[in-house]
Ligand SMILES: [Zn+2]
């Protein structure tokens with residue numbers, strides 16, 4: 001778990017003393033400090049997929065001691081999931097080849113608009129800009145990336161969509177407010193579910209605790225872990241109030257997943 005924070009992170013910039021707007025979060029609780037949503041998937045052979053390239057990517061990789069990434073998958077084109085993309089050039093240098101990049105057609109289009117230079121052909125041997133090996137994936141696809149088999153599905157993210165990911169008995173559903181039949185089918189049998197939960201009250205583009213409880217009752221995962229949390233989601237409050245089987249993530253958390 002590289003980052004489990006909302007789009008502005010926790011704390012947000014600001015606060016009376018300038019040390020951050022912590023909202024309802026206790027600043028003395030280390031697990032309340034959250035960078036923008038991103039995870040690393042590490043396969044049995046040690047190869048890694050980076051999910052999203054948000055604005056905190058550089059620090060996340062260093063803080064979590066990630067020496068190399070072998071592929072990248074982007075869930076959607078919101079700024080908190082893509083603005084670190086330029087740093088892929090450093091990861092290019094480590095693997096010394098273009099970086100496989102997978103996302104859906106609309107997100108690829110947005111990436112090409114905002115990071116046009118990153119899609120220019122690679123001119124070996126240097127990586128002065130990111131060198132990408134882009135490939136579009138379609139919701140419903142099952143792809144193999146860095147040796148891992150991943151099923152991707154569409155998620156309703158309010159005014160847009162995002163990609164949900166199913167890997168073995170694990171699923172990652174960030175930035176989601178509703179799931180359709182195809183998504184529920186893709187999620188069937190999931191045991192460990194990492195899912196968006198931005199704030200305590202209902203939201204137009206993100207899930208909230210009461211909605212997650214409904215989803216969990218329907219899906220029946222053994223373990224549900226909340227991510228993409230804003231500064232309303234205090235660690236202590238969640239530990240006291242979330243039902244058994246639902247827990248908050250924290251930056252740096254490691255989750256072993258069954259295939
Ligand atoms: Zn987001």
Ligand SMILES: [Zn+2]
Nearest residue numbers: 076078157175
């Ligand atoms: Zn989003």
